[in-house]
Amino acid sequence: MQMRLRTFVLFFLPVLVFGGFLYYGIAWNISISLTNYSLLNPKPVFTGLQSFITLFNDFWFQAALKKTLMWVGVLASLGNVIGLLLATAIFQFKSPKVRHALTSFFIYPMSLSMVVVGIIWRWIFDPYKGIDIILNKLGLPTPAWLTGNNAFWSLALVSVWVYAGFTAMLYLSAFYNVGASLIESAMVDGADMFTIMTRIVIPNAKQGLIISVIFLALFAIQMFALPFSVLFMNPFTMTLVMYIYNKFVSEYFCLASATAIIVIVISAFIVIPYAMWGLKRWIIRR
C-alpha cells in the first residue's frame, strides 16, 4: 500500500520549496539573459539573444570557455590515470583495514577547503620558499609554475591531486564488485596478479571509469576557489565560473546570466543522462 498523496506532499514539501528556489534560479537566469539588465540598464529590456552574441564575440569569454573545457579534459584524463594507479596499488593489499586507511589518506585533500588547498600550493610553487629549492638541489628543472600559461597547468595538476583519491575510491568499489571467487579461480589457474588486474579486474571496472569521468568533469566545470585563491582574477586561469563572478561584480547581470546558462547547458549534457541512468540504480525496485 502506498502513501496517500496528501501525506506525500507534506513529507516532500521542504525539499520541494528549497529545490524550487534552485529551479527558480535557472528560470531567472534564462529570462535575464534575454535582456540588457546591467548597472547601466537597471530596468531590463528584452533584447533577444543579444547577450549571447556579445558573449561569443568577447575575447575573455572565449578564453574562459576554452580554459573550462581544457580543465575538464585534463582533470578527467589525468585524474583517471592517477586514480587508477592508486586503486590498482591499494587493491594489492589484502587487509580491508589497510585498504581503507590508504583510501582515506588519498582522499583527505577533499576534506580541505579549496581555499586552503590554494594557499598551500601557492607556497609550494613559490620560487624562493617552495619546491624549487628541492628540485634545484636534485638538478631537476624548475619551471615558472605560476607564470603565464604555466599557471593553468600547475593548478590543473593541483586539482588532480585533490580529486585522484576520489577516483581511486570509485575504481576500488568497482574492483570489489568483481568478486573474490573469479579472482581466486584465476589464481588457482596460475595467473599472476598483473594478469588478473589487466585481464579480469580493470575490464570489469567500466562503471568506475564512467562515474569518475562524469564527476571529474563536473568538478572541473565548477572550478573557482582554487584559481581564485592562488592568482585572483588571472586571465591565464580564468574559468567560466570566474567569468560569471567577474560580470556579477561589475554588475553586468545579463552577461553573468547568459554565461550561467552556458555553464548549465554544458553540465546538463553530463548531468541529465547520468540522472536518468542513476534513477534505475539509486532506487532498487520493489
Next chain:
Amino acid sequence: MRIYWSKVYAYAVIIVLGVIWAFPIYSLILGSIKSLAEVMNTPIFVPPDAPSLSTLASVANAMKTTLLNTAIVVIPVAVLSTFFGMLGAYAIVRRRSKLSDTLMMLVAIATYTPYQALLVPFVHILKFFNLYNTLPGLAFGFLIYYTPMAALLMVIFMSVIPSELIEAAVVDGANEFSIFKRVVLPVLGPGIVSTLIFILIVSWNNFFIPLILTRGYGKFVTLRIFSYVGQSGTFYNKMFAAALLGSLPPLIIFIVLGRYFIRGLLVLGTGAKG
C-alpha cells in the same frame, strides 16, 4: 627468491604518491608553528628550530568570531537539510509513481547542477527577503543547495531498507509518522550520520556561496582564510596558521568519522550498491 612484481608496483606507487600527498599538509603544519624570523629565512618544508604556538594563538584570537559564525550557520544547515532530505526521501520511497520518479530526477539534476551558475538569482532572492549579508541568509543559501543533495543521498540510503519491513507496519495499521519513526529511523542511523557529516564538511569548506551572499570577510571561515592571502604578503606563517585552524573542524571530523564522509561520497557516485 621469487620477486612479487605486483607488490613492488603497489609499494612504489603508494610511496611516491604518498609523499606528494603528505607534503602539503606537512608543510601546512610546519609553517603555522614558525616564528617570523624563521619564515623569512626558511623554505616551507624545513622544520623550525624553535617551534612556537604564538602565531596560531594570535590568529585563533583574530578568527574566533568568524569560526563561531561559521558553526552557527553550518551546523543548523547540516541538521536541517538532512532532516528535510530524510522526509522527502521517505515520501519518494513510499509512493512509487511517475510523479515521484520525476521529482526524484529533478532532485538529482538539482544536486549535480553547478550551483555557481545560480549566484545572481540567489543574491536577488536574498535581497528580496531582506536577508542579504546576514547569517540566516547565508544558511538559507546553503539550504537551497544542500536540501536536494541530502534528499538524493537519503533516497539512496533508504532504498536498501527491505520493503517487507514497511509493508508489515502498514498492514498493522500504523500511520506514516509512526512507520517512519518505528521502522525507518532505527535502521537509517548510518545513512543519517553519513549525510550529516558529508554536508557538514562540504558546507564548512564552501567558499563560493559565502563570497556571493555576504560582504567582507568576517562572516565565514573560508572568506577569513582567504583574507590572509592579501594581507600577509610573504609571511606564510600567518596564512598557514589561518588555513590550518580553519581546516581543523572538517579535518578532525574526517579523521574520526571519515568512513561516513567516504560513504557519502561513494553513494553520491555509485548509489546504494557501491
